[in-house]
Each structure stands twice: as structure tokens, then as C-alpha cells.
Amino acid sequence: MWPVFAPMVIVMLSCYTCNTGSTGGGIKMFRTLVLVRQAIRELFLLVHPQAVTPVKIRNQVVANHIVFAVLAFVVLYFGTVVTLTFMLLASGMDFISSFTAIIATINNAGPGLGVVGPASNYQGLTDFQTWVCALAMLLGRLEIFSVLVLLTPTFWRK
Numbered sequence: 001m002w003p004v005f006a007p008m009v010i011v012m013l014s015c016y017t018c019n020t021g022s023t024g025g026g027i028k029m030f031r032t033l034v035l036v037r038q039a040i041r042e043l044f045l046l047v048h049p050q051a052v053t054p055v056k057i058r059n060q061v062v063a064n065h066i067v068f069a070v071l072a073f074v075v076l077y078f079g080t081v082v083t084l085t086f087m088l089l090a091s092g093m094d095f096i097s098s099f100t101a102i103i104a105t106i107n108n109a110g111p112g113l114g115v116v117g118p119a120s121n122y123q124g125l126t127d128f129q130t131w132v133c134a135l136a137m138l139l140g141r142l143e144i145f146s147v148l149v150l151l152t153p154t155f156w157r158k
Contacts, residue, residue: 011103014026015077015107016028017029018107024140025107025108025139025140025143026077026140027074027077030057031074034057034062034070035071037057038067041053073145076144076148077144080139084102084106084135085099088102088129088132091126091129091132093129094115097113097115100113100114102136
């Protein structure tokens with residue numbers, strides 16, 4: 001009965017609200033903080049292009065390679081969400097159900113909206129849709145980098 005705005009805000013917040021040490025998936029609070037500080041630094045550098053301004057959290061400098069790793073993770077995260085959402089869309093699921101099912105499973109957050117909403121469950125999904133959601137859960141729980149590094153040839157070389 002709520003307008004679509006409220007549930008979508010809750011779904012989107014599930015991407016950012018996990019703590020760093022938790023087993024939930026998603027971008028997590030520390031990465032969000034690094035992204036916000038990086039965005040502030042970039043805005044400052046547009047006005048003062050010669051300035052040297054490191055990203056700091058609690059007066060500790062965050063190394064640039066960590067900032068770039070966070071940026072790479074976020075790109076992979078959203079790329080994964082888009083890819084898996086399109087896989088569910090191709091299987092015949094509607095957009096709201098597809099998108100929120102992937103967000104809920106990759107973040108290990110529980111229900112989504114629509115077919116996988118709080119009033120129902122994932123039981124009505126086809127086998128293919130269940131496998132896509134299980135893959136999203138695996139990627140969220142084990143972190144995307146950890147799973148994707150297994151697919152690289154250099155990992156398997158001696």
C-alpha cells in the first residue's frame with residue numbers, strides 16, 4: 001500500500017548499510033565513506049587543480065590504490081547487478097521483481113519487491129531464475145573480487 005518511493009529507498013539503502021566486518025554483501029559503509037570522500041576531493045581538485053589533497057578517514061590517509069580498488073569494486077558491483085537483472089528480465093520476470101531480487105540476493109537482505117516481495121517468497125521462480133539469484137547470493141557473500149579472481153587464468157597457473 002506504500003507508494004513505490006518508500007520500498008525502493010529501502011532496497012537501495014540495503015546496498016550501503018552493511019558494516020565492514022559483516023557477512024552481508026553490498027558496497028558496505030566504509031566503501032561508501034571512501035567514495036564520498038573521493039567525490040569531495042574531486043570537486044575540490046576541479047577548483048584547485050594543483051592542490052595535493054589525500055583522502056582521509058579519521059585523520060588517517062587512505063592510499064590511492066585503496067581508493068581505486070573501491071572504485072573498481074563499485075563498478076563491478078553495479079555491472080554485476082545490471083547483468084544479473086538482465087538475465088532475470090530475459091527469463092520473463094518483470095523489471096521491479098528482477099531488479100529487487102538481484103539487489104536483495106547480492107546484498108543478502110532477504111525479500112525484494114513484486115514477485116519476490118515480503119508478501120511472497122522465491123518459491124515461484126523458475127529453476128533458471130533460482131540459479132541466477134543463487135549466483136548473486138554467492139557473489140555478494142564471498143565478495144565479487146574473490147569470485148571473479150577464480151575465473152582468471154593467472155590464478156590457476158603455477
